[in-house]
Amino acid sequence: MKKLIRTVLFITLAAFIATSALASEGGNPRKGKHLYKKNCKTCHASGGEGGLVTPMTKTQAQWDRIFKKKKHNEDGWKNLSDKDLKDIQQFLFDHAADSPQPQTCG
Numbered sequence: 001m002k003k004l005i006r007t008v009l010f011i012t013l014a015a016f017i018a019t020s021a022l023a024s025e026g027g028n029p030r031k032g033k034h035l036y037k038k039n040c041k042t043c044h045a046s047g048g049e050g051g052l053v054t055p056m057t058k059t060q061a062q063w064d065r066i067f068k069k070k071k072h073n074e075d076g077w078k079n080l081s082d083k084d085l086k087d088i089q090q091f092l093f094d095h096a097a098d099s100p101q102p103q104t105c106g
C-alpha cells in the first residue's frame with residue numbers, strides 16, 4: 001500500500017513538472033490578443049511582408065522557444081516592453097496548434 005501511494009505521488013509530481021516545463025505563464029492573454037492584433041498583424045496578416053503568423057502557426061514549445069530567444073529580424077518587436085511581449089506570448093501559447101483551443105486569427 002505504501003508503495004502504491006509513493007507511486008501515485010511520483011506520477012503526480014512528474015505530470016506537474018512535465019506541464020510546467022512548457023512555461024508560458026503569468027502573461028495576460030486578453031491583453032496579448034489586443035497587442036498581437038495591433039503590433040504583429042500589420043506584417044503578419046496573410047499576404048503581409050512577414051508572411052502569415054497566427055497562434056496556430058506554431059506549437060506551444062515553438063512559441064516558448066521563439067520568445068525565449070527574442071529573435072526577430074525586423075523592427076516589429078523593438079517598441080514592445082518585456083511585459084507586452086509576455087502577454088503576446090501568453091495569447092499565442094494559449095492558442096497554439098497543439099493547445100486545447102487553437103486559433104487562426106487574433
Ligand code: HEC
Binds near residue numbers: 073
Ligand atoms: C515590421 C513588420 C513586422 C512586425 C511588426 C512583426 N513582424 Fe514578425 N516577421 C517579419 C518578417 C519580415 C519576418 C521574416 C519572415 C521570413 O523569414 O520570411 C518575420 C518573422 C516572424 C516569425 C517567424 C516566422 C516563421 O515562420 O518562422 C514569427 C514567429 C514572427 N515574425 C512573429 C511576430 C510577432 C509575434 C510579432 C508581434 C509581436 C511580429 N512578428 C511583428 C515582420 C514583422
